Amino acid sequence: MLSTLLVVSMARQAASVGDRPSAAVIERCRAIYQGSCATCHGVRGEGEGPGWKTPNADGAYPAPPHDSTGHTWHHADRLLFEIVKDGGARYNSPTFQSRMPAWGATLSDDDIRAVLAYIKTLWGPSERDAQRDLTERSPR
Ligand code: HEC
Numbered sequence: 164m165l166s167t168l169l170v171v172s173m174a175r176q177a178a179s180v181g182d183r184p185s186a187a188v189i190e191r192c193r194a195i196y197q198g199s200c201a202t203c204h205g206v207r208g209e210g211e212g213p214g215w216k217t218p219n220a221d222g223a224y225p226a227p228p229h230d231s232t233g234h235t236w237h238h239a240d241r242l243l244f245e246i247v248k249d250g251g252a253r254y255n256s257p258t259f260q261s262r263m264p265a266w267g268a269t270l271s272d273d274d275i276r277a278v279l280a281y282i283k284t285l286w287g288p289s290e291r292d293a294q295r296d297l298t299e300r301s302p303r
Pocket of ligand 1: 196199200201202203204223224225226227233234235236238243246247251260261262263264266278279
């Protein structure tokens with residue numbers, strides 16, 4: 164119970180402190196990322212290699228990087244939250260099959276905010292500024 168409360172309060176803090184979470188909060192957020200996301204998106208957010216914009220032979224795409232070289236920072240907070248919670252299946256079509264799992268049954272909303280706070284620590288200052296502006300200007 165205590166640990167649950169601690170995690171929830173740290174994740175809330177992560178959500179509210181935006182780009183400058185404390186070291187303890189970053190560690191909690193990092194643990195979620197390394198436990199659930201790093202297998203595909205890479206331990207340093209490097210993704211599944213430089214060819215992430217080109218589909219594999221089966222038509223699915225490699226996992227994109229979450230660092231500054233990717234385009235995660237081109238999306239506002241709300242859309243990032245939805246992609247993590249609901250997964251990529253909503254974008255499936257005859258020519259595209261998403262490999263991005265839905266995390267809504269595994270991670271709480273606070274966990275999702277926490278992991279997104281961690282991903283933001285992988286960006287440089289200009290990507291963080293651009294994504295913050297986008298989030299402020301756009302509901303999605
Ligand atoms: C099984 C591999 C896999 C795992 C595990 C995974 N992802 Fe993904 N993710 C992908 C793929 C592949 C895409 C690219 C688009 C697609 O195929 O839908 C993606 C796309 C995304 C995007 C959109 C990125 C963009 O630039 O538009 C976000 C955000 C994301 N993932 C976050 C996460 C988070 C956070 C976790 C852990 C909680 C996670 N992913 C775990 C495979 C994975």
